[in-house]
Amino acid sequence: MISGKKLPPACRHNLILTGFMGTGKTAVGQILARRLKRRFIDTDRLVESKTGLTVSRTFELYGEKWFRLREKEAVASLADYPPGSLVVATGGGVVLSSESMESLESHGLIVLLTASPSEILKRTGKGGRPLLEGSSSNRERVISLLQNREPYYRRCNLQVDTTNKEPIQVAGIILSELRLILPGEE
Ligand code: S3P
Numbered sequence: 710m711i712s713g714k715k716l717p718p719a720c721r722h723n724l725i726l727t728g729f730m731g732t733g734k735t736a737v738g739q740i741l742a743r744r745l746k747r748r749f750i751d752t753d754r755l756v757e758s759k760t761g762l763t764v765s766r767t768f769e770l771y772g773e774k775w776f777r778l779r780e781k782e783a784v785a786s787l788a789d790y791p792p793g794s795l796v797v798a799t800g801g802g803v804v805l806s807s808e809s810m811e812s813l814e815s816h817g818l819i820v821l822l823t824a825s826p827s828e829i830l831k832r833t834g835k836g837g838r839p840l841l842e843g844s845s846s847n848r849e850r851v852i853s854l855l856q857n858r859e860p861y862y863r864r865c866n867l868q869v870d871t872t873n874k875e876p877i878q879v880a881g882i883i884l885s886e887l888r889l890i891l892p893g894e895e
Pocket residue numbers: 728729730731734753764799800801802803837838839840
C-alpha cells in the first residue's frame with residue numbers, strides 16, 4: 710500500500726525498512742539487499758559494534774535514552790554512503806526521533822512493515838527485546854507500544870502487512886511496489 714507521503718526528490722533512494730519489533734525488518738532487508746545487489750545495514754548492529762555491547766546489555770547498563778542517542782548517531786552515519794547503495798533495517802523505535810526520520814527521508818524511501826499483535830508476540834518470543842521484558846503481560850505491552858507509535862508510522866512512504874507471510878513474500882511485494890513508484894532503481 711502506498712501512503713500519501715510525498716517521496717523525496719528524484720535521486721537514487723536507499724531502501725529503509727522500519728516497523729515494530731518482530732515485523733521482519735532484518736530478514737526481509739537481507740533478501741532485498743541480495744536481490745538489489747546493495748549493501749545491507751542493520752542500525753542495531755551498528756550500535757552494537759560502536760558500543761561493544763548487545764542492545765539488551767546497553768539498555769540494562771545505560772537505559773533507553775542513552776541507546777536512543779547511539780541509535781541517532783548510527784542513523785546519521787548512513788549519510789556517508791552513496792544514496793541508493795543501501796538497504797537498511799532500523800530498530801523499531803527509530804520512528805520516535807524526528808531527527809532520525811528526517812535524515813532517513815533525505816536519502817531513502819521508508820517502508821513500514823506491520824504485523825498483528827499475535828504475530829509479533831510469536832516472533833519476539835525468543836527474547837532479546839529489552840522493551841518487552843519485565844512486563845507482566847507482553848500482549849498488553851505490545852498493544853500499548855503499537856498505539857503510542859501509530860502516529861509516527863504515518864510518516865512512512867509505503868506500508869506492507871507481514872502477518873502470515875514469509876520474508877521472501879514480503880520482499881517480493883516491496884520489489885513490485887518499488888518498480889511502480891521508483892522505476893529504474895533496481
Ligand atoms: C526497539 C527495537 C529493537 C531495538 C531496541 C528497541 C524498539 O529493534 O532497537 O530493543 O524501541 O522498538 P528491533 O525492532 O530490530 O527488534
